[in-house]
Amino acid sequence: MLYFSAPSCHVCHALRPKLFDAVTEHFPKMRILSIDTSGEAEIAAAFHVFSIPTVLIFFEGNEHLRQSRYMSVDAMIQTLTRPYALLYA
Secondary structure (H helix, E strand, O other): OEEEEOOOOHHHHHHHHHHHHHHHHHOOOOOOEEEEOOOOHHHHHHOOOOOOOEEEEEEOOEEEEEEEOOOOHHHHHHHHHHHHHHHHO
16 A cells, blocks of 8 residues: 655545554555655656545555545445455455
């Protein structure tokens, strides 16, 4: 999981702990990387991220989910449960 955010983004700071805790709890094998777009603009551009917060989820090197701005942690967990279980069951 790639989590794109910036220090000036209040939504990013509110979402981060909820999202990271949920992903860690439900998907223990998933790696989480946090990317500060204010310092890593080239990385954000390479992934076509132009708004924050943005979450990208990859399974086996393929982008499976992209969510930006206002997102539901519960809906994201629900969307990822089946593909994660298929890969790691």
